[in-house]
Amino acid sequence: MIVAQSKSQTGYLCVTCGAQYLPSTEPPAACKICSDPRQFVGLDGQRWTTLDILRVTHTNLFFDEESGVQSIHIEPSFGIGERAFLIQTAEGNLLWDCIPLLDARTIKAIRRLGGIRAIAISHPHFYTAMVEWSLAFKNAPIHLHADDKQWVVRPHENIRFWSGDTLPLFGGLTLIHTPGHFDGFQVLHWRDGAEGQGALFSGDQPQVCPDRRWVSFMYSFPNWIPLGASAVQRIVRTLEPWPFDRIYGAFAKRTVGNNAKERLQASAARYLEAIGSPAQEATRGERREARPGSQPRRTAAARLERIK
Ligand SMILES: [Zn+2]
Numbered sequence: 374m375i376v377a378q379s380k381s382q383t384g385y386l387c388v389t390c391g392a393q394y395l396p397s398t399e400p401p402a403a404c405k406i407c408s409d410p411r412q413f414v415g416l417d418g419q420r421w422t423t424l425d426i427l428r429v430t431h432t433n434l435f436f437d438e439e440s441g442v443q444s445i446h447i448e449p450s451f452g453i454g455e456r457a458f459l460i461q462t463a464e465g466n467l468l469w470d471c472i473p474l475l476d477a478r479t480i481k482a483i484r485r486l487g488g489i490r491a492i493a494i495s496h497p498h499f500y501t502a503m504v505e506w507s508l509a510f511k512n513a514p515i516h517l518h519a520d521d522k523q524w525v526v527r528p529h530e531n532i533r534f535w536s537g538d539t540l541p542l543f544g545g546l547t548l549i550h551t552p553g554h555f556d557g558f559q560v561l562h563w564r565d566g567a568e569g570q571g572a573l574f575s576g577d578q579p580q581v582c583p584d585r586r587w588v589s590f591m592y593s594f595p596n597w598i599p600l601g602a603s604a605v606q607r608i609v610r611t612l613e614p615w616p617f618d619r620i621y622g623a624f625a626k627r628t629v630g631n632n633a634k635e636r637l638q639a640s641a642a643r644y645l646e647a648i649g650s651p652a653q654e655a656t657r658g659e660r661r662e663a664r665p666g667s668q669p670r671r672t673a674a675a676r677l678e679r680i681k
């Protein structure tokens with residue numbers, strides 16, 4: 374009797390976003406993350422790959438960002454092309470955001486740097502192969518905000534969902550819930566970053582612009598849908614109490630090196646002015662009702678100040 378050999382199961386990765394799905398014998402019918410308006414199905418249709426293939430075709434590169442911060446990039450670019458960060462503290466290392474490739478060389482390099490105590494990821498576009506990373510580093514817990522639970526396409530017991538506004542981790546690291554681009558969007562604050570002045574790891578919200586004096590906001594980057602004014606105002610308000618001088622964005626070299634808090638506030642004001650925010654409309658209304666010359670024209674920064 375011939376017994377049909379069962380096909381082995383693989384955790385397929387979406388080529389467009391890098392998300393790894395639950396192991397299966399055949400690739401999923403569609404990628405949930407790329408079927409959403411904040412992403413897109415690849416121009417050649419839905420395509421899938423595997424980690425075994427990526428380990429042959431791609432490699433990870435490490436870059437020193439500052440003392441205790443390494444960024445990790447996949448080369449050549451794959452999926453969305455974001456960078457991950459290894460943040461080293463006296464109480465252990467955190468992997469912030471994630472990339473699709475994990476290979477023996479990367480594991481060895483990170484073990485030399487002290488391994489990974491925990492993983493946290495800004496939002497579903499960067500979930501990629503998070504479970505593989507956790508499994509390779511002693512089941513490091515993956516901290517995700519519960520409001521994005523529906524976007525986890527490879528559920529696993531190592532994922533810890535948290536609710537609320539902030540989650541202190543260890544070593545001066547804190548997750549801050551800043552909904553907008555995604556309901557469960559979170560940024561990472563590191564008290565000891567930027568030479569002790571504080572650093573913010575923002576994923577793509579705020580997104581550090583090519584002109585690195587500025588950041589911006591989008592609901593959908595590939596489909597050019599701006600983020601609404603109220604979400605932008607709330608993000609700036611939420612981050613106001615946190616000291617930081619630097620913002621590390623999602624992509625290579627997209628870092629606001631210093632004065633990042635001021636740059637965030639100026640950028641939000643510029644953005645709100647560009648989209649004709651309700652705050653701006655209200656200001657115009659007041660101006661119309663005021664007696665001529667009785668009220669000076671508010672600057673964008675003053676308008677932002679007013680809506681805080
Ligand atoms: Zn996808």
Ligand SMILES: [Zn+2]
Binds near residue numbers: 498
């Ligand atoms: Zn995104």
